[in-house]
Amino acid sequence: MKLPRRIFPTAISLAVVLCLLATSSVAAARISGAVTTSGFRVLAGNDAAAFRLPVDVRLVSTWRDTKRDLTYTRYQQYVQPLNALVDGAQLTVVRRAGRTALVIGAHYPSVVITNRLLLDGKAAIGRALLNRTLLGSRPEPVLAALQNRTQLQLDPATGRLFQRVESGAFGVHVVSLIDAETGAILQAWDALADADPGMGTGVKGDRKSLLGQTGTADDLTEQVAGIWRMQTFPDTTPRMATYDARRDDFYYSGLKVMTDKQKTGWANDNDWAAAHQRPAVDAQYYAGLTDAYLLQLGFDLVDDCNTPPNDYDYGPLRLVVHYDEYPYRGYANAFFDGFSGHLVFGDGDGVTTTGFSGGQDVVSHELAHRVTQCRAPLDYYSFSGALNEASRTSWPRRWSGRSMSLRPPTAVARQGSPAAPIGG
Numbered sequence: 072m073k074l075p076r077r078i079f080p081t082a083i084s085l086a087v088v089l090c091l092l093a094t095s096s097v098a099a100a101r102i103s104g105a106v107t108t109s110g111f112r113v114l115a116g117n118d119a120a121a122f123r124l125p126v127d128v129r130l131v132s133t134w135r136d137t138k139r140d141l142t143y144t145r146y147q148q149y150v151q152p153l154n155a156l157v158d159g160a161q162l163t164v165v166r167r168a169g170r171t172a173l174v175i176g177a178h179y180p181s182v183v184i185t186n187r188l189l190l191d192g193k194a195a196i197g198r199a200l201l202n203r204t205l206l207g208s209r210p211e212p213v214l215a216a217l218q219n220r221t222q223l224q225l226d227p228a229t230g231r232l233f234q235r236v237e238s239g240a241f242g243v244h245v246v247s248l249i250d251a252e253t254g255a256i257l258q259a260w261d262a263l264a265d266a267d268p269g270m271g272t273g274v275k276g277d278r279k280s281l282l283g284q285t286g287t288a289d290d291l292t293e294q295v296a297g298i299w300r301m302q303t304f305p306d307t308t309p310r311m312a313t314y315d316a317r318r319d320d321f322y323y324s325g326l327k328v329m330t331d332k333q334k335t336g337w338a339n340d341n342d343w344a345a346a347h348q349r350p351a352v353d354a355q356y357y358a359g360l361t362d363a364y365l366l367q368l369g370f371d372l373v374d375d376c377n378t379p380p381n382d383y384d385y386g387p388l389r390l391v392v393h394y395d396e397y398p399y400r401g402y403a404n405a406f407f408d409g410f411s412g413h414l415v416f417g418d419g420d421g422v423t424t425t426g427f428s429g430g431q432d433v434v435s436h437e438l439a440h441r442v443t444q445c446r447a448p449l450d451y452y453s454f455s456g457a458l459n460e461a462s463r464t465s466w467p468r469r470w471s472g473r474s475m476s477l478r479p480p481t482a483v484a485r486q487g488s489p490a491a492p493i494g495g
Contacts, residue, residue: 110160110177110227119171125178127151128162132445137369142166148178153188155225155232185230186252192221195234198254199247205261206238206245216240216323218410223251233257239410241321242396246450262409262450279356281343291355292331292341299331299341301351303359310373311358311388313351318395322413326391350392350426354416357434358390365442372438376412376445385412385441392416392428405433407440414438 114122128146135142148160162176190198196219200206206214222235232251237244244262249255281291292299295306302312314326315333329351332339343352362372377384394415395402402417405427414437416428427433440459443449449459 110179112162112174112177114174115172119174122164122171122174124164125162125180128178131161134375134446135369140167141172146176150182150184150225153184153223153232155184155223157182158224158226160227179227182225182227183230184225184232186232186250188223188232188251190234190249190251190254192223192234192236194254195221195236195247195249195251196238198249198256199236199238199245199259202245202247202256202259205259206243213240213243213320217243224248237262237410239408241323242394242408242415244408244410260450276349279352281341281352281356281359291359292343294341297339299339301329301331301343301355309387311355311362311390313355313358313390313392315347315351316391316394316415318393318418319398320394320396322391322394322415323411329392347393350416350418350428351390353426353430354390354392354414354428354434357428357431358388358414358438360431361435361438362388365438370442372441372445376441385444388414388438390414390416390428392426393418403427405437407437407444409440409444412441414441 124146125148127150128148131145131147133142133144142165144164144166146162146164148157148162149155150157157179160177160179160182162174162178164171165173165175199219200214200217217238217240219236219238221237223232224235225232234249234251236247236249238247239245245259246262247259248257250257291301291303291311293302293304293306293309294300300306300312302309304310309328312328314322315329316322316326327333329348330339331337331341331343331348334345334347337345337348343349365372373387377386389412391413394417396417401420403420403424405414405416407414414434416426416433416437419425419427443459449455
């Protein structure tokens with residue numbers, strides 16, 4: 072099964088879309104509505120206007136670019152009677168002023184199932200968990216905490232059904248593809264393996280303001296029952312919060328939001344100056360900048376990812392600092408957990424690296440993975456993984472550059488407001 076083919080139907084660059092829209096008549100003349108043997112297609116101009124949605128697709132998500140008056144709608148093909156998702160078969164339809172301006176993606180109208188469905192989801196999970204190559208080295212408490220989800224899919228190149236199994240726990244996200252007839256493991260990979268090496272320079276000791284705009288409720292800290300917490304408003308369901316893993320590897324449940332009173336000597340004055348607090352300050356601050364910038368572009372990291380029929384329901388933004396794969400050894404990395412939606416940052420090894428939340432490019436990079444999952448999910452494997460990582464690396468570099476609205480840390484606290492905290 073060749074995973075790289077899914078790159079084309081899902082990874083849609085806005086630059087490519089706009090270019091095709093600007094040259095729609097030329098594009099239409101060149102492609103003539105033809106569909107390649109791979110199922111990939113690009114329709115523009117009159118071909119796009121004449122496009123009729125296939126009956127075997129289902130709505131995945133829709134979003135609007137109000138600035139350019141474009142509506143993007145993504146559809147996924149399924150094959151009946153087994154309701155199997157056709158791997159890599161997604162179409163994105165771009166409309167402007169009610170008229171279809173562009174169709175890009177893949178669809179396989181003549182796909183035929185060539186094997187039998189003898190393995191259901193539960194049995195496929197059992198087969199996946201037998202693969203000790205990826206899971207054998209995990210501690211027993213981690214294996215006991217594994218959560219699994221399955222999806223019956225079909226490879227359009229071979230017509231064979233397979234079960235996609237995703238197994239996740241704190242610090243674990245393994246994907247296995249199991250043949251639905253024979254039970255053979257076709258492919259399996261660790262979706263977190265060597266993911267996102269740090270690009271930041273660590274905690275720098277610069278002062279940052281966690282205050283939002285005057286008269287608004289966008290502060291990055293919130294006082295709840297007299298205690299300052301590293302979370303946004305409202306206190307019951309904060310849009311964004313930073314949690315303390317306490318140099319352990321567990322973060323799926325039970326973690327508490329970092330507070331300004333959780334250790335003796337912390338003054339609970341909303342001046343986050345303690346060394347243990349600094350990675351949380353950086354994570355919250357840089358995530359807040361990135362979130363605000365994406366909102367300017369019309370993309371909501373929370374609502375646009377959690378509104379059906381999107382594939383993933385990650386909930387609010389949950390950042391985890393002081394994560395350590397092996398307690399107190401110093402985790403020198405950061406990652407986006409595509410299973411749960413957590414953004415996780417290690418403290419570094421203390422020799423060549425320090426806290427990985429200390430760089431805006433690192434935090435924005437991990438948030439960009441959430442954008443990918445919500446808009447064009449690319450498996451973190453093979454060619455699609457390379458495209459996933461490359462684009463997530465280039466986006467934050469531009470976000471922190473000349474064209475971005477992200478602002479550097481504030482050097483002086485606002486008059487009459489709580490002091491600006493020390494950041495990384």
